[in-house]
Amino acid sequence: MNDFLKNITRFIFFILVQVYVLNKIPHLHRFITPYLYYLFILWLPFSVSRQWLLVIGFLTGLTLDYFTMTPGLHAAACTLIAYVRPFIINILTPKDSSEFNYREPSPMAMQWTPYAVYVFVLTLLHHGYMVLLEWLSFGSFLDFIIKIVATTGISMLLIFTAELLFPRKLRFRTNTA
Amino acid sequence: MRNVFLFLRRYRTFFTFLILQGVALWFLVNYNRFHRAKFLGVANEVTGRINTQYNKVEDYFSLKEENRRVHRLNDSLVNLLPGNFSRHDTSVRFVQDSIPYDTLGNYRRYLSRTATVIYNTANSQKNFIQVNRGSSQGIKDNMAVISSEGAVVGVVVNTSPNFAQVMSLLHVQNSVSASLKRSGDFGTAEWDGKDPRYLILKKIPKTVEVKKGDTVLTSPVSFNYPPGYMIGTVADINLDNTTGMYQLKIKTAANFNNLQQVFILENTDYAEQTRLNQETKKKMETAPKNPR
Numbered sequence: 253m254n255d256f257l258k259n260i261t262r263f264i265f266f267i268l269v270q271v272y273v274l275n276k277i278p279h280l281h282r283f284i285t286p287y288l289y290y291l292f293i294l295w296l297p298f299s300v301s302r303q304w305l306l307v308i309g310f311l312t313g314l315t316l317d318y319f320t321m322t323p324g325l326h327a328a329a330c331t332l333i334a335y336v337r338p339f340i341i342n343i344l345t346p347k348d349s350s351e352f353n354y355r356e357p358s359p360m361a362m363q364w365t366p367y368a369v370y371v372f373v374l375t376l377l378h379h380g381y382m383v384l385l386e387w388l389s390f391g392s393f394l395d396f397i398i399k400i401v402a403t404t405g406i407s408m409l410l411i412f413t414a415e416l417l418f419p420r421k422l423r424f425r426t427n428t429a
Numbered sequence: 430m431r432n433v434f435l436f437l438r439r440y441r442t443f444f445t446f447l448i449l450q451g452v453a454l455w456f457l458v459n460y461n462r463f464h465r466a467k468f469l470g471v472a473n474e475v476t477g478r479i480n481t482q483y484n485k486v487e488d489y490f491s492l493k494e495e496n497r498r499v500h501r502l503n504d505s506l507v508n509l510l511p512g513n514f515s516r517h518d519t520s521v522r523f524v525q526d527s528i529p530y531d532t533l534g535n536y537r538r539y540l541s542r543t544a545t546v547i548y549n550t551a552n553s554q555k556n557f558i559q560v561n562r563g564s565s566q567g568i569k570d571n572m573a574v575i576s577s578e579g580a581v582v583g584v585v586v587n588t589s590p591n592f593a594q595v596m597s598l599l600h601v602q603n604s605v606s607a608s609l610k611r612s613g614d615f616g617t618a619e620w621d622g623k624d625p626r627y628l629i630l631k632k633i634p635k636t637v638e639v640k641k642g643d644t645v646l647t648s649p650v651s652f653n654y655p656p657g658y659m660i661g662t663v664a665d666i667n668l669d670n671t672t673g674m675y676q677l678k679i680k681t682a683a684n685f686n687n688l689q690q691v692f693i694l695e696n697t698d699y700a701e702q703t704r705l706n707q708e709t710k711k712k713m714e715t716a717p718k719n720p721r
Contacts, residue, residue: 275550275552276549277552282622282624282625285553303441303445306442306445306446306449307449309449310449313453314453314456318475319548320550320553320557321555321557321594322553322555323456323459324454324456324457327449327456328450328454331449331450331453385457386554
């Protein structure tokens, strides 16, 4: 399967999981809303240009928004992490490109620690920005802080469970592909 | 001029970012104010179709529970059939049928339609429910939605031809005019966005006698909701000393986690009532302050 088809499938899969599994599980606690769909953006190939990253991020968020009836909320957060993603990747990956020939971010491609930092920073940004937007229209400051911490924690847990359960096959960047 | 273009080209990613953020925030702000967003009608049709497919599967898991509830409500309705009642006085016979106007002057004030819930969440601060009836089936904004047990669920806020979005009671902007069954006092039931099992009933003065377990019903002064439908029961009583009003914690009667079949109730007088209300406000503002 080529990258394009693979990512389209992933997009549909993540949106469906988010809308029909994670948004529908019985209420655990008022601070905890599990989010996983933005892993789609974290998993996009390195070769996607910054412009396209932004557009894809925006559309991902907007698709989820239309399911949850909050137009703009997830779109804003996704655009933010799509914008920040290249900077984080630049900092965390080796500068010598001859050693680095993987197609997309994964624990294999980046080592576990840099990958964990990458996921953590973007998760925190995504949740922080989204909860901030929610909080501006409604809520108290303490709720705001606790909610960011709690949702970030549960999302990290979900992402690493996903990484361990479904290790992606290594795809090398070659001249023939 | 060339430098401007060079500048734009150099930072085009950043500008794209700003523009997309702007669009997203514009959606967000506009939506909160008007309950509407661009393309929402189209998107509603698309998400509605996907949700319908999903719902076909999901329904199997709670069929038994739902059947039991439907049966219970049917049972109570059968008991209300006019055939069950008769008068000993044979000179007058009271019959109510479904024709809007009858010779006794009864007319139909509330019209009920059934609908199936196809998407529903309870874990956000702004929860919406999507149902499989829309404007082609006569659903309009501001109609009340009642669960199959007769408990208040929410109010219709947006419709597309075949689907409608319902603002759940579990929405921080929702507020329902409620009354205590025991004393008949009016208050406003709202949700604080915290625990989806509980609502807050405000504006009940402290002179009213309230006990835990008291029933809270929709009030007779609401335009949207017919009177007497159950909102919940009092679970906790707090007195706000600064205002002298109670802050009652209400356990919701509807279970928002497994809604399936709902009734959409139309107030046939809604347009007239709201128009009168608005005209009165306008009239009172322009009227000179004379003693009457």
